Amino acid sequence: xxxxxxxxxxxxxxxxxxxxxxxxxxxxxxxxxxxxxxxxxxxxxxxxxxxxxxxxxxxxxxxxxxxxxxxxxxxxxxxxxxxxxxxxxxxxxxxxxxxxxxxxxxxxxxxxxxxxxxxxxxxxxxxxxxxxxxxxxxxxxxxxxxxxxxxxxxxxxxxxxxxxxxxxxxxxxxxxxxxxxxxxxxxxxxxxxxxxxxxxxxxxxxxxxxxxxxxxxxxxxxxxxxxxxxxxxxxxxxxxxxxxxxxxxxx
Amino acid sequence: xxxxxxxxxxxxxxxxxxxxxxxxxxxxxxxxxxxxxxxxxxxxxxxxxxxxxxxxxxxxxxxxxxxxxxxxxxxxxxxxxxxxxxxxxxxxxxxxxxxxxxxxxxxxxxxxxxxxxxxxxxxxxxxxxxxxxxxxxxxxxxxxxxxxxxxxxxxxxxxxxxxxxxxxxxxxxxxxxxxxxxxxxxxxxxxxxxxxxxxxxxxxxxxxxxxxxxxxxxxxxxxxxxxxxxxxxxxxxxxxxxxxxxxxxxxxxxxxxxxxxxxxxxxxxxxxxxxxxxxxxxxxxxxxxxxxxxxxxxxxxxxxxxxxxxxxxxxxxxxxxxxxxxxxxxxxxxxxxx
Ligand SMILES: [Fe+2]
Ligand SMILES: [Fe+2]
Numbered sequence: 001x002x003x004x005x006x007x008x009x010x011x012x013x014x015x016x017x018x019x020x021x022x023x024x025x026x027x028x029x030x031x032x033x034x035x036x037x038x039x040x041x042x043x044x045x046x047x048x049x050x051x052x053x054x055x056x057x058x059x060x061x062x063x064x065x066x067x068x069x070x071x072x073x074x075x076x077x078x079x080x081x082x083x084x085x086x087x088x089x090x091x092x093x094x095x096x097x098x099x100x101x102x103x104x105x106x107x108x109x110x111x112x113x114x115x116x117x118x119x120x121x122x123x124x125x126x127x128x129x130x131x132x133x134x135x136x137x138x139x140x141x142x143x144x145x146x147x148x149x150x151x152x153x154x155x156x157x158x159x160x161x162x163x164x165x166x167x168x169x170x171x172x173x174x175x176x177x178x179x180x181x182x183x184x185x186x187x188x189x190x191x192x193x194x195x196x197x198x199x200x201x202x203x204x205x206x207x208x209x210x211x212x213x214x215x216x217x218x219x220x221x222x223x224x225x226x227x228x229x230x231x232x233x234x235x236x237x238x239x240x241x242x243x244x245x246x247x248x249x250x251x
Numbered sequence: 252x253x254x255x256x257x258x259x260x261x262x263x264x265x266x267x268x269x270x271x272x273x274x275x276x277x278x279x280x281x282x283x284x285x286x287x288x289x290x291x292x293x294x295x296x297x298x299x300x301x302x303x304x305x306x307x308x309x310x311x312x313x314x315x316x317x318x319x320x321x322x323x324x325x326x327x328x329x330x331x332x333x334x335x336x337x338x339x340x341x342x343x344x345x346x347x348x349x350x351x352x353x354x355x356x357x358x359x360x361x362x363x364x365x366x367x368x369x370x371x372x373x374x375x376x377x378x379x380x381x382x383x384x385x386x387x388x389x390x391x392x393x394x395x396x397x398x399x400x401x402x403x404x405x406x407x408x409x410x411x412x413x414x415x416x417x418x419x420x421x422x423x424x425x426x427x428x429x430x431x432x433x434x435x436x437x438x439x440x441x442x443x444x445x446x447x448x449x450x451x452x453x454x455x456x457x458x459x460x461x462x463x464x465x466x467x468x469x470x471x472x473x474x475x476x477x478x479x480x481x482x483x484x485x486x487x488x489x490x491x492x493x494x495x496x497x498x499x500x501x502x503x504x505x506x507x508x509x510x511x512x513x514x515x516x517x518x519x520x521x522x523x524x525x526x527x528x529x530x531x532x533x534x535x536x537x538x539x540x541x542x543x544x545x546x547x548x549x550x551x552x553x554x555x556x557x558x559x560x561x562x563x564x565x566x567x568x569x570x571x572x573x574x575x576x577x578x579x580x581x582x583x584x585x586x587x588x589x
Binding site for chain 1: 332334353572574577578581
């Protein structure tokens with residue numbers, strides 16, 4: 001275990017929250033109902049808030065005098081560590097729901113363990129974030145049921161979303177060498193061990209919603225090397241525009 | 252303002268005829284006297300109370316237009332959420348736009364106490380029958396526009412809405428109390444953005460000044476036409492839906508805002524602006540009311556974009572709302588059977 005491992009780890013936790021928060025915010029003002037505008041903005045607020053905590057910590061661990069904003073706004077694609085799942089476009093409310101459901105079900109399991117991390121900062125952030133993620137999980141699970149068991153049209157949307165997103169779920173359980181070292185030191189979560197309980201929870205909701213679990217298939221991965229999908233570059237070019245166009249300016 | 256009567260003269264005349272015909276004159280006069288007495292006595296009118304049809308109609312128009320303004324107003328600022336220049340600014344902007352959605356929700360609920368439904372009101376917005384504040388038909392071009400909107404647009408809104416907290420219709424007044432608390436935070440964060448940019452580099456100062464130049468006049472027009480040109484105001488004043496005239500509120504806003512602009516080094520985009528030592532008020536140059544009415548008519552920069560965005564979101568979301576309803580029905584049936 002090294003500082004570099006811990007930096008990369010905190011970064012990946014921050015990037016996940018940041019990129020999903022950025023994606024969800026796209027719904028603000030454009031969602032299917034005013035109540036959902038409010039709900040989705042809440043999700044985004046939670047996630048960006050978490051991102052700030054993780055990235056602050058990553059910057060501190062790195063020890064080069066950078067801020068969370070420097071990390072969020074001045075890194076390019078190859079340095080981002082988020083799951084590819086989270087950068088996929090929202091497309092429609094069905095697909096957005098599926099992604100949030102798959103991810104927050106995973107994160108609820110994940111943060112439960114991260115709370116026990118030997119790293120005090122990470123365990124403190126996890127303690128705060130888990131309350132939010134449990135809500136995200138409940139919110140998205142309820143919408144899985146509503147859409148799965150709503151109309152034929154909604155079922156078709158959510159089933160398609162599931163099929164489109166499934167190939168990115170393998171990455172949730174993959175660990176880098178650095179993460180394995182942190183795991184041995186009692187700092188990182190053993191993500192691989194969460195696969196079985198995650199599947200059990202996903203299966204239960206899919207059955208209740210009358211949805212079909214996609215067959216096992218090739219999983220698409222790449223975050224450890226920053227080998228993302230084409231979508232991340234567009235998120236970054238938008239998100240980072242002002243910081244890039246006016247280097248060093250204070251806002 | 253979000254609440255300014257934006258109907259044309261012809262529309263107003265038609266509406267007046269429409270409501271007049273329905274009133275049963277004899278009974279109404281007794282009820283009406285009692286109603287007006289309660290208003291004069293500063294009592295709130297509540298949903299179950301008798302009220303004259305024109306009062307109800309005026310409120311439905313004003314409250315729904317106000318609600319529409321809140322949700323259309325989410326668009327120009329929402330335009331910058333993905334590009335907010337720091338995580339802190341992103342969080343503040345998200346929270347602000349979320350507040351506006353909340354305001355929309357309180358206001359639609361207040362309108363619904365008058366016997367209308369949100370779906371029908373939205374239909375009126377989407378077909379162009381209902382209006383929303385003209386201010387949201389101007390584009391947000393740079394980050395400074397987010398500062399200018401918070402400071403000037405929310406600032407003008409809060410100037411107009413504080414008196415509405417004492418409006419005679421209870422549900423509207425109560426909604427405004429909640430709204431006003433949040434609006435002052437909106438104004439402060441906007442002014443802070445402008446302040447920081449004016450302390451920044453030359454390009455940032457240029458953006459801030461340009462935003463000031465573009466948003467100042469439309470913000471002043473948010474208060475509605477000059478008193479001489481708003482004949483409906485007298486009735487609204489008598490009903491205590493309105494407490495101050497358009498010009499009074501506009502003046503209050505100008506007097507508060509000019510010193511703020513000067514304090515952070517912005518130049519007022521009005522060569523005729525001057526301070527009258529005798530009255531203690533700032534005096535401004537002429538407002539371009541032709542521009543105002545042309546934006547009301549739909550000829551503004553963003554009218555089409557804003558309306559399209561709302562119509563599209565609502566249409567794209569139809570299957571989601573239908574699914575939620577169908578699911579709720581199924582659940583109800585299940586519980587009934589169990
Ligand atoms: Fe508002
Ligand atoms: Fe506001």
